[in-house]
Amino acid sequence: MIWSSATLAVSDDETDSPDPVRSSTGHLITDPAKVMGAESCKECHKSEHAAWSASMHAKNFERIDSSSGKKIAAAYGNTKVCQNCHSTPHTETAKFAGAVGVSCESCHSPAGGDEGWFKIHSDYGGKDVKREDETEEHLKERLAKCKAAGMVRPADANILAKNCYSCHIIADEKLLAAGHKTGQSSFDLIPWMQGEVRHNFQVDQSVNADSPSLLMARYGTTTAQRKRKLLVIGKIVELEICLRNLASIDAANLNESYAGRRGWAGRAEDAYEYLDEEIGEAVDNDQIKAALKAVKKIDLGRKFEDQPGAKAAANQLSDIVKSFAEDADADDLAKLDKLVDDLDKPKGTPYTP
Ligand code: HEC
Ligand code: HEC
Ligand code: HEC
Ligand code: HEC
Structure with a gap:
């Protein structure tokens, strides 16, 4: 077509x-x-x-x-x-x-476009300059320009995660009424990123690394550090997207299967519980506490007719997960390694060249 x-x-x-x-x-x-x-x-x-x-x-x-x-x-x-x-x-x-x-x-x-990131993102400061030889100043400037142009890099894990969830959980009531499935309830950020989707080849085109190779090369970020943060980011984003969906639909339809216990509300509650009982129990982190507090106010699971509350909470979660992605120190989250290990095996097989 x-x-x-x-x-x-x-x-x-x-x-x-x-x-x-x-x-x-x-x-x-x-x-x-x-x-x-x-x-x-x-x-x-x-x-x-x-x-x-x-x-x-x-x-x-x-x-x-x-x-x-x-x-x-x-x-x-x-x-x-x-x-x-x-x-x-x-x-x-x-x-x-x-x-x-x-x-x-x-x-x-x-x-693309005149102000697009296409040309900027791979220019280390001139044709013959290699990654290792780029100046600190040029790197900073380049990344700032890419950001201004809207580029979503692996470092922006909160936005990457939102992209996954906003496609994999269907929000459009009309589409659901037309017979579309609600999205995969088994979608989970780490296992679904680690399988067929994985393409961490930037530093070595022959090795599909466990986590972004450029983050390792540039900041020394290890796979364990990366995954701890992804675990938290995935759950907060899942919660945010479900609340946003609940807030956005026609209130008369809130009991429909896709919005209720087997839909967004149930999914939001599961994400909340995981964040509270698994993640929150294992580590002491102010941003995670703030996320739980933002949602507690709307008394999830019982009062989800509180659409303005759900929307306000979703907006708060959006800010919290952004600051978590940017600032949280992964070394303080080492107790999450067990939860990461417990996750199901990767969805699909990672590509090997
Ligand atoms: C002319 C070569 C070239 C082309 C064409 C190119 N890239 Fe890149 N790309 C690079 C280089 C080099 C890097 C590593 C930049 C660095 O070291 O920060 C990179 C890095 C990236 C990164 C990782 C950035 C980060 O900070 O982790 C992404 C994502 C990316 N490119 C996406 C794309 C996409 C999508 C396209 C097509 C629309 C594209 N690139 C086209 C050369 C290119
Ligand atoms: C623009 C929308 C969109 C985005 C963004 C997106 N996906 Fe998908 N994804 C889809 C659709 C649609 C399918 C195919 C579903 C089908 O046909 O059954 C799919 C399929 C998949 C599959 C294969 C599932 C299977 O049944 O084998 C995986 C794994 C996956 N996505 C992971 C991810 C991850 C991880 C992210 C974020 C990094 C992501 N997706 C982002 C739309 C998207
Ligand atoms: C918000 C994202 C989104 C939109 C918009 C969307 N899809 Fe999908 N679609 C998905 C995802 C995610 C899956 C996988 C769902 C699953 O397996 O539970 C899927 C699965 C499907 C499937 C396979 C499952 C089935 O029901 O047989 C078909 C067919 C399909 N979509 C058709 C469409 C058509 C036609 C439209 C436009 C009218 C559309 N989709 C719009 C995300 C979307
Ligand atoms: C479904 C969403 C999705 C699609 C489609 C996608 N990427 Fe990515 N990309 C990601 C995610 C998520 C990461 C970070 C992976 C991680 O954390 O393990 C990433 C990482 C990267 C990196 C950095 C890898 C490294 O080793 O540092 C590059 C470069 C890149 N992508 C380029 C591309 C190019 C080019 C395409 C298209 C051919 C593409 N991506 C398609 C989501 C996607």
Whole structure:
């Protein structure tokens, strides 16, 4: 199916957006014209591209065209919305021939445009300058420019996690009413990132590292440190997204299966309990306490008709998880290693070149 550019734009309503680069639906692509496509990354990120190509993300566009997809699309009334999650919204050009799947920029943000991060992100200060020879000052400036251009790097684990959850938990009531599944209840950040999705090749294109190799090279971040933080970030984000969904739907539908015990409310409660009873018991951290406090106020599980409360809590969680991702000291979280180890095995098999 060919999409006309008129059907491509996702919501441009920014009013409910917790992050400046997001649409109100929680999705990252607010300007499809800036999407360059995975082919533009392949030259320098060969193994990342190969890993992605072998994953479901590269293929799942096909779902929309399946017989059950067609049924859902017909009941929904249009197919524009499907692009948000089964593909990367883009402006149709010769470069994008046919399906694209969920590609690099759905997770790392659109790279193109005059102010885009595409050129900036790999320039160490001139053509012949290597990573090892980049000055501290240039690195700082480069990363700040990438950030200003909206680039989502592995260091922004809170935003990466939001991207996963905003696609993997379906928020759109109309879509659910059209017969779409609610999303995978088994989705969990660490195991789902560690399997077929993993592509940590930046420093060595022949080794798919356990955690971002560039973070190891640049800051000495170990895999254990990375995972401790991901564990906490994943749970807070899951809680945030479920509360945001509860806050956003028509109040008359709050008892529907997707909003109730077997849906967002139950899922939010499970995430809260895990954060409280497992994580909160193991470590003493002010940001985790603040997250629990923000949610306690809305008396989760019993009073989730408190939609304004759920929205306020979600907004607070968004700020808390951002500051946790940026500032929390992973060495203070060593007691979480056991919880990390207990997680299920990776979803899918990591790609090896
Ligand atoms: C001309 C080569 C080149 C192209 C093309 C390129 N990259 Fe990169 N990319 C690099 C280099 C070099 C680095 C390592 C930068 C560093 O050391 O901070 C990098 C790093 C990254 C990182 C990790 C950043 C971090 O701070 O951890 C991401 C994510 C990324 N690129 C995504 C992309 C995507 C998506 C595309 C396509 C839209 C792309 N790159 C195209 C060369 C390139
Ligand atoms: C918010 C993100 C999101 C949107 C929007 C979305 N999907 Fe999905 N879709 C998913 C996820 C996540 C799954 C996997 C769900 C699961 O297995 O429980 C999925 C699974 C599917 C499946 C396979 C499961 C089944 O029911 O047979 C089909 C078909 C499908 N989607 C079609 C569509 C169509 C058609 C649209 C647009 C009208 C659409 N989707 C919009 C995220 C989305
Ligand atoms: C733009 C939307 C979107 C984003 C962002 C996204 N996913 Fe997905 N993902 C999907 C859809 C849609 C499917 C296919 C579901 C289907 O067809 O059953 C999928 C499939 C997967 C699968 C394969 C599942 C299986 O059943 O084998 C894994 C693993 C996965 N995603 C992990 C992640 C992780 C981890 C993140 C965040 C780093 C992420 N996804 C971000 C939309 C997305
Ligand atoms: C489903 C979301 C998703 C997609 C699609 C995706 N990435 Fe990533 N990317 C991530 C996440 C999450 C990490 C950090 C992984 C971790 O913490 O283990 C990452 C890490 C990276 C890194 C840093 C790896 C390192 O060793 O430091 C680069 C470079 C990168 N991605 C480039 C790409 C390119 C190029 C594509 C497309 C071919 C792509 N990514 C597609 C989510 C995604």
